[in-house]
């Protein structure tokens with residue numbers, strides 16, 4: 001087969017040839033030349049490797065860095081050791097980070113592999129890139145019986161590099177369990193002076209999501225781990241992106257009943273309708289994902305925070321904020337407050353009460369809402385000052401005098 005990189009005609013165009021002639025993997029070669037992998041892979045090369053070519057013994061006793069990197073990858077949900085092997089998968093756009101991990105993990109006997117699979121759903125050959133070792137190399141008897149816990153700076157820097165996402169200056173950090181999120185929050189507060197807050201969105205069974213509390217906390221967190229993050233290819237620039245800003249939009253629909261207290265016309269009657277909500281988020285393209293944010297995350301947040309609360313409910317009874325008048329205007333302000341903690345890149349909401357009537361709203365950014373709190377219009381009936389005006393005191397005194405007079409007459 002003719003190699004478009006070096007012009008030679010090797011018997012097999014594979015990673016071995018390509019790494020030697022151009023430093024590319026076969027998948028990168030396919031992407032560079034916009035060729036389907038199906039054309040480059042013979043059927044006998046499709047399928048998982050059986051691990052028989054892997055070293056049976058680790059290369060040495062894993063040092064502190066190796067243990068910390070493995071622990072960080074585990075936290076990031078990248079380690080799959082459900083079978084006889086341990087696999088760490090990486091995306092094609094960031095192979096250098098995977099190779100950087102490999103350099104640290106070498107004592108465990110890890111190797112890099114690019115596997116080709118037939119994906120029946122799309123009728124295509126797809127590639128997977130991963131590091132692999134035999135699972136027994138992680139736990140074998142050659143390891144010291146007692147080892148101190150892995151070094152935390154490297155562990156959390158590795159975790160952030162693989163799982164952290166930056167949105168509008170706030171770092172979002174998913175964890176598999178609340179316990180892991182608590183440990184991470186404690187480390188970040190203690191060692192880096194960075195405050196975080198857990199976001200409860202009911203995502204995944206037992207999962208947890210942490211966000212830096214303020215943009216200043218993000219700066220402290222990243223600067224505190226700068227040496228570690230700088231040493232990993234592409235990570236520092238990913239958290240300081242210089243990529244185009246794009247607005248992405250999601251439409252959701254919910255059916256709700258509502259009424260408007262003290263409305264002079266028929267809107268004071270309980271009536272129902274189909275609300276259509278457009279949520280617009282503007283942010284910079286993440287060079288790792290090619291996206292501003294994951295549409296799946298956007299949908300889960302809007303469903304959990306808005307749709308599930310309102311769909312087939314009476315808006316006025318969804319919360320005291322809307323009990324008086326659930327107008328599209330107040331509803332938009334309320335929805336904004338439900339979303340901004342989870343979507344700090346939120347720029348606009350458009351809410352249709354009917355196809356002919358809608359409103360657009362851009363509320364305060366997260367920093368401003370943290371400083372100023374909830375919109376006073378939504379707090380009117382929960383404000384502790386309600387009921388304590390001088391006029392109410394006058395009314396109570398007047399009522400009391402009136403009753404006394406009544407008692408005298410009786």
Ligand SMILES: [Zn+2]
Pocket residue numbers: 003004005006007008017018021022
């Ligand atoms: Zn070549």
